[in-house]
Amino acid sequence: MTQRHIRREAVSDQLFALLRDRILGGELAPGSALTAERDLAAEYGVNRHAVREAVKRLQQARLVEVSHGGRTLVQDWRRTAGLDLAVGIAAADAGPSVEDLARDALEMRACIGADAARLCAIRCSELAAAQIVEATGRYARSGPDLAELGAADVAWWRLIVEGSGNVAYLLAFNSLVDGALPVAEVPGALRTGELLDVDAHVRLAGHIAAREAEAAELLARELLSRSVPAVLRKAVR
Structure with a gap:
């Protein structure tokens, strides 16, 4: 033994x-x-x-x-x-619930992601834009398994956040995806509307490559916000 x-x-x-x-x-x-x-x-x-x-x-x-x-x-x-x-709040026996914190983290994720996409379209190098477009192709080939799509989605968004040139956004992104915040514990099944929309990922990568900052921001916010109502519905039940 x-x-x-x-x-x-x-x-x-x-x-x-x-x-x-x-x-x-x-x-x-x-x-x-x-x-x-x-x-x-x-x-x-x-x-x-x-x-x-x-x-x-x-x-x-x-x-x-x-x-x-x-x-x-x-x-x-x-x-x-x-x-x-937030790590302590998620583990605490008092204070906001994990469900509330997951909702809050997803809302923050949508805001950061939208502005990161905008900044990426403005600031990223041509090489970084090409890498985002290339990664979109890998993302499209990852489906329809939600676990694979989730991992590919994190890698894809990391390129966008890094391309934004905002270190504060990058550190917040790391907290969101490494388990420090309970957003990482939200089941993939609650994020199907976001993860399965390959076309939206392709279009967002295109906006960034074309330097269409406003369009990139709007699409990123719409895409990332889809998971927030799913968490809200779950919390109400």
Whole structure:
């Protein structure tokens, strides 16, 4: 029988997750003082080093802030936190649901994709435009298997986002496709209207190659927005 080693999660990681969930769930309200370090250590039965590490991560996530008086105050995460917190929200037992976050991520994806297509049509090199057109042909040959189409779609959109020359869009794209956001967990069956429309992909690549920025933006937004209503319908059921 093969011996399996289970990775033990650090105590500070567990404490961070517990405190994060209390903040996201509203149990620790914005503006309130976080429990003192020694009291947190006693409450959770951990050492003070673990508490300091957990609080440090809360600071890095902009969930808490150390005031001039030395107190650690809870922040309003909706005003202070960044996209990196989305990973925590998806895993948390409190705060927005995974379904809501998936909808929000798909809406953001449509906005970023539309503007990336516009910028790509303006900024990308002739070589990059040719690569997008070539990749469209590979995309067309990937169907009708949805898993294959999904993988080809990610590779195709990566070329467009890279061609936009916008590093912020590229980093957001990476978060959307590497599992950091729950959009990656949306079943392919809910995205058939988008994935199976090979003609729209071909036309979008043509708009980019022809430097038709406005047409590229409009078509990209329409194409990517098709998956949002599907997720909304699922969430309502």
